[in-house]
Structures are given as structure tokens and as C-alpha cells.
Amino acid sequence: MLVLFDIDGILVESPRGKFDYWKASIKKHFGLDASSKDVYMEGRTDRAIMKELLELKGIKNPEHDERFSAALMDLGYILASEMKNLTIDKISGVEYLINRLLEEKQVIGLLTGNTPNKARAKLEGCGFWKYFKIGAFGHETMVRSELVPVAMKDAKDKTGIAFKKRDVFLIGDTVRDIRCAKEAGVKSIAVATGKESFEQLEKEKPDYLFKDFSDVEKIVAVICK
Missing domain, CATH: 3.40.50.1000 (HAD superfamily/HAD-like)
Structure with a gap:
């Protein structure tokens, strides 16, 4: 099986802690203030979550923006850099x-x-x-x-x-x-x-x-x- x-x-x-890596990545790549608290995340893909967060900030079809993939893949690097401050x-x-x-x-x-x-x-x-x-x-x-x-x-x-x-x-x-x-x-x-x-x-x-x-x-x- x-x-x-x-x-x-x-x-x-x-992860438990005050750091919002979604917010950090979107700020870095799009210059926008977003928050992971703005969307329901349970059971969704990061690609879908990133799309919705950016749409809430007024970006249409964000997945076609050249910055989208970079912001998506940067989530893990940002999270890894903050692991010492988080509890999993x-x-x-x-x-x-x-x-x-x-x-x-x-x-x-x-x-x-x-x-x-x-x-x-x-x-x-x-x-x-x-x-x-x-x-x-x-x-x-x-x-x-x-x-x-x-x-x-x-x-x-x-x-x-x-x-x-x-x-x-x-x-x-x-x-x-x-x-x-x-x-x-x-x-x-x-x-x-x-x-x-x-x-x-x-x-x-x-x-x-x-x-x-x-x-x-x-x-x-x-x-x-």
C-alpha cells in the first residue's frame, strides 16, 4: 500500500510563535502588508492561499505575476530562518x-x-x-x-x-x-x-x-x- x-x-x-512568514514573504516580494489571519488555511495548498492573500490586496490573477513563484517558494526559506523562535x-x-x-x-x-x-x-x-x-x-x-x-x-x-x-x-x-x-x-x-x-x-x-x-x-x- x-x-x-x-x-x-x-x-x-x-508552528507556534508570533512570526508570520506569509506576511514577510508578501512584503518582501510585493511590498504589500498581508496577514495569514485573513484567510482560512486548513486543508488548502500554499499556492491557493498565496493567490487569495494577493487577491485580497487587489492583485488580479496573481499567479501570472513573475513575483508569485518567488514569494511562494520563499515561504520555506523564511520559515527555516525563524525556526529558532518557533515551536513545532x-x-x-x-x-x-x-x-x-x-x-x-x-x-x-x-x-x-x-x-x-x-x-x-x-x-x-x-x-x-x-x-x-x-x-x-x-x-x-x-x-x-x-x-x-x-x-x-x-x-x-x-x-x-x-x-x-x-x-x-x-x-x-x-x-x-x-x-x-x-x-x-x-x-x-x-x-x-x-x-x-x-x-x-x-x-x-x-x-x-x-x-x-x-x-x-x-x-x-x-x-x-
Whole structure:
């Protein structure tokens, strides 16, 4: 099986601190004052978030602006430079799940709205980056479900295994993660370890739903059955 993990709310909690790297990047590249608090971010790609933040500041079709990609990719570098002032905590139980899946010879990867360097900045400090050689990231598309075939291709390129959609699981903590899995035709495992409640996730009818990672063996059984 191919098991794709979201990052924020599944592997780690969102960075805690006063620094707004979205604001810093937009100020640097566009000279505009923006704030990450102006938009809802849960379950979205960084590309879509950047587009909305710039549109709110009056820029039409910002993704066609030559500064857009630079501002997007700079998020990770700015975040990495501020890591000493931020706190990123692991989600309880998820590292045990990762190791159990590897013991069971499952292939794991990332499917995240974060850009690659932003994902690395978040995961490297807590020791998670070493686990993930496969992934699809949020600079590539506005539409999260389009990342699933990207991750499947990356898995094939790196392992030689052509996974079928029925053999792919997406583990996420948001309504958008569940919708992403459904739109892409893969299985969803929703875990209420993020900002959206168990009840919110339940309404979306994921294939599997857990309150947290306290029963890792049950999740492993779902994937490996």
C-alpha cells in the first residue's frame, strides 16, 4: 500500500510563535502588508492561499505575476530562518504509526499543501523529514486532489511500484483532506488531531475515522488488511 500523510495537524502541530512568514514573504516580494489571519488555511495548498492573500490586496490573477513563484517558494526559506523562535510539536502517536507501517513494508509519503522547503523546515527539526522520500507539495496546484497522481507517480519513480488507486490511503485531519481523497478516488483516513472536530470530519463520511493516534494497531490493521 501507499500511505500519504498530510503534515499540519497529522504529523506536527502548526508552528507556534508570533512570526508570520506569509506576511514577510508578501512584503518582501510585493511590498504589500498581508496577514495569514485573513484567510482560512486548513486543508488548502500554499499556492491557493498565496493567490487569495494577493487577491485580497487587489492583485488580479496573481499567479501570472513573475513575483508569485518567488514569494511562494520563499515561504520555506523564511520559515527555516525563524525556526529558532518557533515551536513545532509532533502529534502524539504518529511516529509510532510511521514506524509500524515501515515494519509492515508499506510505502509512505507526503501529500501536503506546503511547499517542499516549507515542509522540510517543519519536519526536519522534529526528526520526521528522514522518513519521507516520496511526496507531492502545495506549490504545484491550486487543487489539492491533483496532488494525488503526482504522489503516485513519484512513488512509482522511486520504488518501481505502480500503485492502483485502491491501494492508496490519504491520512488527513481536515474536511478538505477527505474531499481530496474522494475526488482522487483513493481511500481516506481522517484523524481528528487538528483544528476541525471529529463531528465535522464525520459529516464528510471518510472511509475511516479516528479521534487520534492512540490505537495505532487499529489503523495499521485498516491499511494492511
